Amino acid sequence: MNFIKKFFDKTRPAFSEGGKLHALRSVYEGFESFLLVPNTTSKSGVSIHDAIDSKRIMSIVVIALMPAMLFGMYNIGYQHYTAAGLEGSLMEMFAYGLLALLPKIVVSYAVGLGIEFVVAQYKHEEIQEGYLVTGLIVPLILPINCPLWMMALAIAFAVIFAKEIFGGTGMNIFNVALVARAFLFFSYSGKMTGDEVWVANESILGLGKDLPDTFTCATPLAEVGSGQMSASLNDMVVGLIPGSVGETSVIAIALGAVLLLWTGIASWKTMVSVSVGGGLTAALFRATGSTPIEWYEHLALGGFCFGAVFMATDPVTSARTEGGKYIYGFLIGVIAVLVRVFNPGYPEGMMLAILFMNLFAPLIDYCFVQRNINRRLKRVQR
C-alpha cells in the first residue's frame, strides 16, 4: 500500500499553495483523506481518539440505504414490465431499474459533491462528508420520471441555500434532501405528483418498451384520497407498488433501520416516536371515519417508513436533546398523517411534516435546555 502514500507525496507540491493545480486542492485533499487515514496526531487535549469519524458514520448510513436502493431498482423494473404487459426475469427487471436509476445517482453526486468541492476550496476547509448520504437519498425520494435537469437544479438549490449558506454539514436547519424534494414539489409539481410520474415509461437499451403517453398509474396513497385502494397489505410491506424509488418496501427500509439502530447512528427514540405518533393519529382518524385505511396501512404506505428511518433521524436537523427527540418524532408522525387525511391536494405528508418539525426542533430543544438553566438559577436563589 506504500505506492498510494508515494503517489500522494509526489503529487502534493502541485496542489499546495503556489502549485500549478492549487485550484484543485480541496479535491486532492478529499481524495487523500479518503484513501489514506491522515496520520496527523493530536496537538492538545486527549492524546488518543475513538476510531469513529464522520466518514464512517456517513458510510454506515449509505450502507443502510442499500437495501432500499436495490429494491427500488427492482421495483422500477417490475412496475414498468407490469405496466407494459411484458414478461421479464428478475434480472431483466433489476437491470432495467439499475439503468433507469444510475444516471440519477451519478448526476446527484456530481452536482452535490461538485458544489461541496468548490465551497471547501473557497473556505480553505476539508470536504465534508454529509453529502454522501444526501446524494443517495435524493434520487430515492423522487419519482422515477423526474427529469435529470430538474433534479440537478433542485440539488444545487438545496445544497447551496439549505446547507452551505448556513455553514455546511452540521449547521443546516432543514434536511437538505427534503429541501431538494420540496423545491421540486412546489416548482414542478406536474413532475412530482399526479398519476403519470411513478412508472418509468421508456425503453432503456432495449429493455422494456415505450409506454403510450396516456399511460397513468396512481400510488396507493393517491387512491386512498380518491376513495378506493387496490394494493394489498402484502404488496405494501414487500413494496411492489408504485411510489418514489426507495420508499415502497417496508422490508428493505427495515433492514437499513436495523443497521442504523444497531450501530447507534440513528436515534431509536426518534424512529419509535415517529411511528407511535403516526400510528395513534391514524388509528384515531380511522375510528372517527376520516380515513378509509387502517393505521398500519398508513405506516406502511408512502414515504412514512423511509422518512422515519432515514430523514427524521438526521442528527443535525432533528431535536438534539434526548427528551426532545420523543416530542419531535411524535409530532412528525402526527403531522404526516394529518396532512394525508385532511389535505386533499397532498396525498403524502411526510416531507412537509419533517420539514415543519425541522423548523420547530430548536424550539423543542430550547424548552429542555431552558429547564436545565432554570434548575441552575433556582439553586442560586435557594
Add this chain to the structure above:
Amino acid sequence: MIKHIKLKKGLDLRLQGEAPQRIKEALSPTGIFSVMPADFYGFKPKPVVKPGDHVLVGSPLLINKEVPSLQVTSPVSGTVSAVVRGERRKLLSVDIEADGHQQCKAFDIPSAPNAMTSDAVKSLLLESGLFAFMRQRPYDIVANPNDTPKGIFISLFSKMPLAQDFAFTLKGEERNLQAGIAALSKIATVTIGVSPEQEDCIAALLPNANIYVFSGPNPAGNVGVHINHIAPVNKGEVVWTMGAEEVLFVGRLLTDGKVDMTRTIAIAGAEVKEPTYQKTVIGAPLAALLEGNLQRTEHIRIINGNPLVGTRTDINGHLSARATEVTVIPEGDDKNEVLGWMMPRFKDFSTSRSYFSWLQGKRRQYNLDARIKGGERHIIMSGEYDRYLPMDIYGGYLIKAILAGDLDRMEALGIYEVAPEDFAVAEFADSSKLELQRIVREGLDLLRKEE
C-alpha cells in the same frame, strides 16, 4: 458519614501497559529538576531566585504577582541552574541542579497540629508552597488564599486509562492522609470522593470524614463530577480541590515538619517495556525515569499524566507538578492506513458499534496511538458529549456557547461547574474531533477575564 452515588454515563477504556502494583527502586534525586509555572494554571509567576542561588527543599522559587503570599517552592535542594524564558519573556521553568541530599527548610509545626486555627494552617501551606497545589472551581485555576471556599473536595481515585491507583500509592502513608485531611478540615469542610473498592479502607482511616462513594465509569473519579453531584458551584461561590497525593504532601509537612514532594507515579503505556510504579520527586527529568524502559525512541508520545488529560512532552521533559503518572504510547505518525475509515479495524477501539470493539469485552486492553483518525467537523451527532459527562449539564450546548463566545449563556449552562478534564472522555469519543478541553479552557479564561 458515607453516602453512595451511582453514575451511569461515561466510558471505561483500558490501554495496554497498565502498571502492576510494585515499586521500582527509588532514584536518588540528581540531575536537573524543573519547576514549570504552566503546571500551576492561573498563577502569575515572578521568580525570586536567580541562577547560582542555593535552594533547600521548600525554599520559594516563584511568587504570584497578584497574591504575593502564594508561592511555589523547590521540590529538591541544590543550585538554581537556569530561569528559562520563552517568547515574550514568558517564564517557562526554573531549573535546579539537585545535589542529591534533599536538605529541607525547617517549618514551625505546633506540637498539637489539631489545635491549629484555619489561618495558621493556611499560612503554613502558603509558606511551604503546598498551597499552590490547591485549585479552585470555577475556572480550574490555583486557588486564591483570600477566598472563603464553601468546601474542599478531594477525589481519592481516578478512572482514567493508565492512571495511578491511589489505593496502592497510599500504602504506608495512611497517617499522612489522616494528618492532611485533618489540617484541611480546619480551612473548610472537606468532602472525600472514593471508589467502591476504597470504601472500607478509607472509612476505617477517616471515621469522621464526609465520604461519598462514586461507582460508575470514567470520569467518575473526577473531582468536578463529585462536586456537581454533592454541591454544585453557583455563580459567586468558590470551592477548592486538591489532588489525593498532594494531601499526602500536606500530611508529611505536618507530621515531619518538612516539605516532601515525593510522588509514587505510575510509569505505564504500550511503549514502556516494564510498566511499574516509581517513587520520585516532582520536576524530575523524564529521561532518568524512563531510561532503558522504552520499547523504542522514535514515533512515541511521552505524556505527563494519562492519555486523556495529560500534556504531551518529550524525553527531555520533566515530571509535571500535578502528574500522577507518566505514560508512553505510540505516536502513530508513521502509520499509513489505507481506507481505514471503511475497514473493520479489529484492533482499534470505538464507542460506536460500527466497529467491533463492543464485541470484545470490557477487559480487553487496547494499544491506541495518538492519531486523530478523522477530520475536524461541526458537531453532527447529537448527545455525544452528554453520554460521557455524568453531570446535570448539556455538554453540547455549553461547547457551542463557548465557541460563540456568549458569556451569559456559558454561565447559564453551568460553565462554573466544569473543568477541561471533565470533557476528556467526551473529547475522546467525539466523532467531530473537536478539541473540547481546549475549548472549555478558552471559555473559562474568557469568563475570568471579564470578571
